[in-house]
Amino acid sequence: MNTLRRPVVAGNWKMNGNKALASEMSQAFDNQHFNNVEVIVCPPFPLLTQLSKESVKVGAQNISKFDSGAHTGEVSADILKDAGCEYVIVGHSERRVDNFESNGLVADKVDIALKNGLHPILCIGEPEDVRDAGDLFDFLSAQLNAVVSKVGIDAFAQLTIAYEPIWAIGTGKTASPEQAQEVHGFIRDFLATRNKEVAQKIRILYGGSVKADNATELFSQPDVDGGLIGGASLDPQSFISICRSAAEIA
Numbered sequence: 293m294n295t296l297r298r299p300v301v302a303g304n305w306k307m308n309g310n311k312a313l314a315s316e317m318s319q320a321f322d323n324q325h326f327n328n329v330e331v332i333v334c335p336p337f338p339l340l341t342q343l344s345k346e347s348v349k350v351g352a353q354n355i356s357k358f359d360s361g362a363h364t365g366e367v368s369a370d371i372l373k374d375a376g377c378e379y380v381i382v383g384h385s386e387r388r389v390d391n392f393e394s395n396g397l398v399a400d401k402v403d404i405a406l407k408n409g410l411h412p413i414l415c416i417g418e419p420e421d422v423r424d425a426g427d428l429f430d431f432l433s434a435q436l437n438a439v440v441s442k443v444g445i446d447a448f449a450q451l452t453i454a455y456e457p458i459w460a461i462g463t464g465k466t467a468s469p470e471q472a473q474e475v476h477g478f479i480r481d482f483l484a485t486r487n488k489e490v491a492q493k494i495r496i497l498y499g500g501s502v503k504a505d506n507a508t509e510l511f512s513q514p515d516v517d518g519g520l521i522g523g524a525s526l527d528p529q530s531f532i533s534i535c536r537s538a539a540e541i542a
């Protein structure tokens with residue numbers, strides 16, 4: 293972590309949770325104040341309004357590429373904002389796989405979020421075979437380039453990036469702090485060659501089996517500015533403990 297950047301800890305509930313968990317999480321954070329850490333919770337759509345916006349910031353897990361109108365099953369930026377969202381996860385690997393979201397569609401979604409004043413958390417990350425074949429940086433560059441081409445590099449000032457190696461998601465097999473730092477450094481350099489100021493400011497989160505007992509060593513890396521947490525964000529005490537790790541380093 294670098295003290296120039298305020299760390300972020302975001303919980304991605306994926307297709308988990310219910311009203312009781314939303315209320316439990318809100319209450320747990322009512323008694324915790326992480327002034328130097330941005331804490332975000334991203335529950336399924338129906339639970340967005342159930343989280344106390346005084347306790348945590350709220351994010352969605354997806355956004356429609358459309359503005360409004362006849363698009364059954366879609367949720368627009370306006371509806372998300374009305375529900376109290378400030379953030380939206382875009383391009384999570386599970387959506388890229390389950391819903392065939394291409395780099396182009398992800399770029400369109402980042403664009404519509406930005407145009408409507410929502411902060412995208414752009415997820416990128418490689419499958420294991422890509423890493424094994426030595427194509428890691430080309431793969432990540434293509435994911436980043438698609439968004440740069442669509443929204444322009446200056447717009448990255450409004451983005452948070454989450455590096456989530458697919459082989460580390462939900463597997464208990466986290467990237468080592470050195471592996472995370474290598475990729476985060478690469479992402480920052482990629483951005484710095486295009487806009488130095490944006491590269492210095494942007495928060496780059498690590499995601500993939502972050503738990504209370506490995507958060508500190510991951511967050512201690514100079515280019516890791518926090519985490520995007522799946523499973524461990526469903527338990528208020530684990531999530532608070534991960535937030536505390538970020539607060540202690542910040």
Ligand SMILES: O=C(CO)COP(=O)(O)O
Nearest residue numbers: 304461462500501522523
């Ligand atoms: O995909 C993730 C967050 O978006 C990471 O999930 P896990 O923390 O469960 O590995």
